[in-house]
Structure formats: C-alpha cells, structure tokens
Amino acid sequence: MLEKSYAIELAVDEDTGKVVGFIQAISDGVLSAYIPLLEVVPEYKGRGIGTALVQRIFERLRDLYMIDLLCDPELQTFYEKQGMSKASGMVIRHYQNQSGTVVG
Template identity: 55%
Template sequence: MIYKNSVEKISPEMLKGFFVDWPDHPTPETHLKLLLNSSHVVIALDENTNKVVGFITAISDGVLSAYIPFLEVLPEYKNKGIGKQLVERMLNELDQIYMVDLCCDDDLVPYYEKYGMTKSNAMLIRNYTMQSGSTN
C-alpha cells in the first residue's frame, strides 16, 4: 500500500466504488474535485492495481482549527489497517492545530476514541438534494 499526501496523478477512474450506501453519491469526477479542494488529504493507493482504496480529508484554516469530513475505505479493503493508517497520518499532519473536529455516527465513537478523540455534541444541516455534489 502506498500512502500519498497529494492527488497528483490521481484520475477519476481511480476513484470508483466510494460513497457506499449513499442514495445519491458523488461521481468520481466530483470526488476528485472534493479531494483537490481539501486543505489536507491522505490517499491509500493499491500499488498492484493503481486504484485508490481509501482516503481521508481535512479542511483547515491552518492556524487553530481543522475539520475531518471524510474517511472512507473501499469495502473489499476494510479491516486491513488502512483506515488506521489514514487517520494516524492525517492527525500527524494536523498535530500543530489546536482543535480537530469530526462528526460520526454513534457506532463509530469507539473507533475514534482510540485516537484520543473525545465524544462531543455537534449540530449540522444536510441538504440531501445536493448529496451528489452536482449542481445540474
């Protein structure tokens, strides 16, 4: 497995299969756009297939705060330590930031607690008509 901190040489064709269980998931082209627009990104690349198999993103002001909106590993690559590597590498990138926030479902709280994160409250809005990221 190769871990990269950039999307250089990543194409939409390499990003297929993500956003599992999303009713209206982003296209690979939109996925690439969200990676490009993130402040920080770590990508797991299967060197045998040259396919992206996992990614994590962060959006940060570069001073005090960062938010991690996405961590995803393709289903066939789960339980192989890839997610752990992605989280650890991202937290290492953000180690000079005062606050790193992340929202997750209750069943994922124990996973993130292993990285020193503390359960908190969050408020959010979900505009499901824009779930795919398409403006068409």
C-alpha cells in the same frame, strides 16, 4: 472535491495502483481543522487502512489547536481508539445533495 482540501492522505493498492481510501481535512491553517470525510472502499475495510489514514492526517495536523469531526454513533468507538473524545454538535443535512450535485 479533494483539490481544495487543506490536507489529504490517500491509500493506494500497490498491486493495482488504485486509490482504495482517503481522508480529507479542511482548515484555516492556524487554529482548527475539520475532517469531513474518511472513506475506504468496502472490499478493503478491516485491513487497518482507515486507522493508518487517521494517524497520517493527525500527524500532519499536529500543530493545530483543534481537530474536529462529526460521525454517526456506530463510528464513535473507532475514533475513540484514535485518541478522539466524544462531543456534541449540530448539523444540517441536505441528503438530496449528497452526490455533490446541487439539485434545483
């Protein structure tokens, strides 16, 4: 999933060497980027890992015109603290495919 990304940033636990968080961006490399995923392992939440990952990906995408993402309402405050603005959008969700496996 991450191999085909335009950019990714990883958070690694220095003691275990395990990836404990990541953020992914897909982009045309010219004008726009979309961030579909920011994930932090539950035991590591509340340590600033998500904030650091957002800051790192924003730095990598700084030359693009727009960086978009969609999130649930309870996450909007987090992204506002990162300098993003609320917007509206439209989506289709095929929850049966959420694991990445196509059903059918």
